[in-house]
């Protein structure tokens with residue numbers, strides 16, 4: 524009986540080690556080259572203190588405080604740092620969280636997803652794939668058709684209204 528328990532324990536530990544090492548190999552930042560790279564000083568020069576804090580220092584704006592959570596205009600949301608188009612207003616929905624929420628990115632390559640275990644939570648951080656700006660997080664409790672909820676900081680975005 525004791526031997527079986529020891530073997531079971533060993534298998535559990537082995538499984539844990541394998542899953543952890545696989546996760547490291549899957550680290551999307553490891554092989555990603557950002558097309559836009561600037562020093563901290565350069566980012567500080569072109570961003571407001573609030574934009575810098577959120578996008579370059581991974582902070583989160585207060586819920587219901589941003590410019591876009593209630594924005595219902597048609598247009599494109601771009602990265603505030605490098606202007607890469609990230610989300611279309613067609614995929615924006617009312618999440619009730621106080622942050623602008625989308626169920627789909629404009630293009631799958633626009634967003635980089637990175638595991639984030641900070642604050643004792645297991646979440647998926649989303650970054651701009653061109654400049655590495657922290658944008659927010661993605662959760663799997665969104666509406667159809669994707670079931671995803673991209674939860675964004677308004678301050679990380681630049682809205683370009685559709686020209687009519």
Ligand SMILES: [Zn+2]
Nearest residue numbers: 602605651654
């Ligand atoms: Zn960017």
